[in-house]
Amino acid sequence: MKYKWLIFDVDDTLLDYQRVSKECLELLFQEISCPYDPRYFATFKEIDDRLWSRVQTGERTSADVIVQRFAELGQVVNVHLPPHRCSEVYGRLLSTVVYPVSNAHALLSHLSANFYLVAATNGTAAVQKAKLETSKMGHYFHRVFISSEVGHQKPAREFFDAVHCALDRPARNAMLMIGDSLTSDIKGALNYGMDACWFNPGRTRDSSSITPTYEISELPELIPIVENAQPGQALNCFANGES
Numbered sequence: 001m002k003y004k005w006l007i008f009d010v011d012d013t014l015l016d017y018q019r020v021s022k023e024c025l026e027l028l029f030q031e032i033s034c035p036y037d038p039r040y041f042a043t044f045k046e047i048d049d050r051l052w053s054r055v056q057t058g059e060r061t062s063a064d065v066i067v068q069r070f071a072e073l074g075q076v077v078n079v080h081l082p083p084h085r086c087s088e089v090y091g092r093l094l095s096t097v098v099y100p101v102s103n104a105h106a107l108l109s110h111l112s113a114n115f116y117l118v119a120a121t122n123g124t125a126a127v128q129k130a131k132l133e134t135s136k137m138g139h140y141f142h143r144v145f146i147s148s149e150v151g152h153q154k155p156a157r158e159f160f161d162a163v164h165c166a167l168d169r170p171a172r173n174a175m176l177m178i179g180d181s182l183t184s185d186i187k188g189a190l191n192y193g194m195d196a197c198w199f200n201p202g203r204t205r206d207s208s209s210i211t212p213t214y215e216i217s218e219l220p221e222l223i224p225i226v227e228n229a230q231p232g233q234a235l236n237c238f239a240n241g242e243s
């Protein structure tokens with residue numbers, strides 16, 4: 001088999017972060033005794049996505065973003081939200097509420113028999129480790145890399161270099177990154193010389209210049225890709241037959 005190392009993103013690849021973040025935002029408002037309007041989530045998501053994209057470009061740090069997003073949300077919806085307390089409560093809630101993506105457990109269980117599985121996630125160590133433990137996924141992974149511990153975020157070359165070094169520098173063409181983000185998972189892996197499989201459950205059409213090696217819309221589609229890929233196989237052959 002071509003690949004020995006399968007590097008998985010976590011949020012919205014193995015765990016349903018969108019569902020959890022929506023639920024946790026409402027729980028946060030309950031805990032700080034603020035009335036909650038379901039429309040707040042769309043605002044929060046816009047702020048969160050924008051701030052995290054600046055982490056990817058190195059303009060902000062994750063420690064900054066997890067607090068700042070509540071300061072901005074409070075301003076936009078005109079509600080007093082103590083940002084540090086909100087960040088602490090929300091982080092705790094995120095650690096305890098997990099919803100695996102469909103077939104995630106079955107996939108990891110199956111693949112762990114024949115591949116080294118690695119988790120590579122942007123986020124804070126305490127929250128990401130707790131999520132992997134709560135979801136009972138942690139034991140599948142040979143190693144777990146979290147950006148707050150690595151000191152760099154995907155897609156930075158330094159992040160992938162830290163992973164590569166810690167794994168004793170396997171051949172890069174024996175490593176496959178699997179993730180839902182074109183701009184962090186896929187771009188970072190391709191730039192580092194690894195193949196990359198884009199998990200695109202919404203079948204989003206993409207107009208960027210980032211071309212993943214494979215594209216899947218459901219996790220089980222990964223199994224024939226990694227079990228059938230042979231060394232030397234040409235790049236850029238989509239799993240769904242597109243080219």
Ligand SMILES: [Mg+2]
Pocket residue numbers: 009010011012013179180181
């Ligand atoms: Mg993700």
